Amino acid sequence: MKICVFGAASKTIDEKYLTAAEELGESLAKRGHNLVFGAGSTGLMGASARGFKKGGATIHGVVPEFFRGELSDFVNWDCDELSLTKTMRERKALMEKLADAFVITPGGVGTFEEFFEVLTLKQLGQHRKPIAILNVDGYYDPLINAIEYSIEKDFIKPECRALYKCFTDYEELAHYIENDDMQGLNVSDFK
Numbered sequence: 416m417k418i419c420v421f422g423a424a425s426k427t428i429d430e431k432y433l434t435a436a437e438e439l440g441e442s443l444a445k446r447g448h449n450l451v452f453g454a455g456s457t458g459l460m461g462a463s464a465r466g467f468k469k470g471g472a473t474i475h476g477v478v479p480e481f482f483r484g485e486l487s488d489f490v491n492w493d494c495d496e497l498s499l500t501k502t503m504r505e506r507k508a509l510m511e512k513l514a515d516a517f518v519i520t521p522g523g524v525g526t527f528e529e530f531f532e533v534l535t536l537k538q539l540g541q542h543r544k545p546i547a548i549l550n551v552d553g554y555y556d557p558l559i560n561a562i563e564y565s566i567e568k569d570f571i572k573p574e575c576r577a578l579y580k581c582f583t584d585y586e587e588l589a590h591y592i593e594n595d596d597m598q599g600l601n602v603s604d605f606k
Contacts, residue, residue: 417475418443418592419451419514421529422459423522424489433462435551436520440466442585443518446593451513453506454478456491459520464491477510479503507532516545516592521554537578538605545595546579547588555581574604 422436436459440450443466450467452460454476464474476494479502483490500506511533519530536542548555559581565571577598582588 416448416515416592417451417513418448418516418518419510420460420463420518420520421453421522421526422463422520423526424453424455424458424460425523426457428458428521432459432521432551432554435549436462437466437469439518439520439549439585439588440464440472441470443467443589444470444472446589448472448589450474451510452476453510454482454490454492454494454497457489459522461491463520464494475513477506477513479506511536511542514544516547516595518588518592519546519548519555521549521551527558534578538575540601543597545592547592548579548581549588550581550583572605578605 420436420440423432440463444450449472450464452463452474455461455464464476467474473495474491475496475498476491477498477500478490480499498509500509507529517533519526530546530548533542533544533546537544537546550556550559562571566573566575580591580595582591
């Protein structure tokens with residue numbers, strides 16, 4: 416499978432998050448999976464890529480052409496395959512198309528946006544690809560609580576919990592993305 420990993424590119428992230436992303440990448444690579452990602456050389460994107468490479472996988476980076484300028488230091492130009500896009504929207508669309516599953520590692524605004532886009536597309540029946548959240552040290556607890564609050568207030572149907580799953584264990588995460596069937600639900604169950 417090609418696993419799309421979304422995560423922060425920041426250079427100031429606590430080491431525990433970097434370690435987790437690298438270990439997860441290596442674990443998934445050793446199971447025969449390859450990486451699709453935003454071609455970042457820093458932060459959790461860079462750590463994930465290092466882990467996948469350490470585990471023997473190929474890495475496919477997708478990055479907008481404008482990163483060649485002032486943002487060039489943030490790009491891993493040595494990916495096994497590198498796709499250049501014109502815009503961030505095209506970047507995300509290509510990663511979504513190439514991926515067989517999505518893993519959300521800790522991140523900021525961009526990562527949240529990527530998570531909610533693939534989640535929304537799945538809810539609308541545009542894909543059935545697994546979405547796994549790596550919840551390092553409870554990082555995503557507040558976000559999951561917000562989703563649960565929206566369920567409680569009837570803005571989101573409870574069945575939408577089947578669209579994604581949170582993990583702290585790499586093996587359990589891998590098993591989920593390799594076997595997810597959305598509990599047999601279809602698009603009408605989420606509306």
